[in-house]
Amino acid sequence: MSINKKYVLAGVVASSIMLHTGISTVFADTEYRVITGDSVNFRSGAGTNYSSIGKLNKGDKIEYLGESGSWVKARYSGKTGYVYGSYVGEYTSTNTKYVTATTLNVRSGAGTNYSIIGSLSKGTKVEVISTTNGWSKIKYNGSTGYVSSKYLSSSSTTSSTTIKYVTATTLNVRSGAGTNYSIIGSLSKGTKVEVISTTNGWSKIKYNGSTGYVSSQYLSSSASDNSTSTSTSVSKVISYAKKLLGKPYVWGAEGPSSFDCSGFTYYVFKNAANINLPRVSKDQSNYGTYVKKSDLREGDLIFFDTSGENDGNVSHVGIYLGNNQFIHCSSSKGQVVISEMSSYYTKAYVNARRVL
Known part of the structure; x- marks a missing residue:
């Protein structure tokens, strides 16, 4: 074999080795870093004398290509440039966390001095991009936000x-x-x-x-809190009462076309539940079982002192509907209406009785 042929063969072998080496490099894992500062210059060269080709923000993920002195060579959004090393940190891949606080504020930056841009409820699953100085950058509403890391957990057991x-x-x-x-x-x-x-x-x-x-x-906690018969009676009373909305107030009337306040409750309970209440509100306020205001349920009778300053003397009655509302025949409104337990009625409230 001639010397030239030996060199040609050696070159082929060397090229083959380099080719295999190159292939292994292509398939090597890409290394990433994360930006730790706000509005960091992405420069065309390794120095401040080079022009900025863009800005990078805290939490941005960059492809690490190497270092040149104090500068990191990186690729971001298809561009290759340099970032000052002090603004580059180790990258931790996005991981799932769960909110442990009842309500966790999401802020525009990593600190309580930043504005609140939203909130997360207990048990919410979040994707954490990076964590720095006790604050986690997370994916939020198609963008990013920051939450206190101490209210995040790797376990979903707290999210029940x-x-x-x-x-x-x-x-x-x-x-x-x-x-x-x-x-x-x-x-x-x-x-x-x-x-x-x-x-x-x-x-x-x-x-x-x-x-x-x-x-x-x-x-x-139970799917059947009250007995079926009681539930049915309550539903009937409320449904019947609502059918009378708009009927006029007439003092002393007890139906069927007009009512006063106690005449209305008397008429409804008699016809919807076959219960004969006393005729006047003061006597009705002693009928049935006493109920604390905090334990009010639908169908309960609620009583008020509307004659001036509340001294406990009952002068008005209505039927509690739930959700802080009651139905009654109002002399001031001149008809059967549904009212909120507003500040006026809260001050005028005397007691409640349960007859169902």
Whole structure:
């Protein structure tokens, strides 16, 4: 074999080795880093004298290509450039965490001095992009946000909800925990709901793919809180009472075309539940079983002192409907109406009795 042929053969072997080496490099895992500063320059060369070809923000993931002195060579969005090393940190791949706080604020930056851009409820699953100084950058509403890392857990055991059942005929779902918040929907009796948390008599629930709030007193752990007969009687009383909405107030009247306040309750209970109440509100307030205001249920009779400053003397009566509402024949409105337990009626409230 001639010397030239030996060199040619050696070149082929060397090329083959390099080819295999190149293939192994192509299939090697790509290495990433993460940007740790805000609005960091992505420069065309390794120095501040080079022009900026773009800006990188905290949490941005860059492909690590090497280093040149204090500068990191990287690829981002199809561009190759350099980032000052002090603004580059180790990249941790996105991992799933679960919210452990009842309500966790999502902020625009990593600190309580940043504005709140939203919130997450207990048990919500989040994707964490990076974690720095006790704050986690997460994917949020198609973008990113920051939450305190101490309220995130790797385990989903903290995200469990409690199953409850609606005991009211109709239960309003509100946008917040209070009757001053707007009604965003309603639930019928027996509906199964997932309760996320409970605070000050209000339950935060899963509702229509989002969340809402309902009064906790109308939720039960049992699918049949009251006996069937009682539930049926309550439904009949309320349904019958609502059919009389708009009937005029006439003092001393007890139906069927007009009523005073106690005449209305007397007429409804007699015809809907075959219960003969005393005729006047003061006597009705001593009939049946005493009920604490915090334990009010649909169908309960509620009594007020509307004769001036509340000194406990009953002068008005209505039927509680749930959700802080009651139906009554109002002398001031001149007809049968449904009213909220507003500040006026709250101050005038005397007691309640259960007859069903």
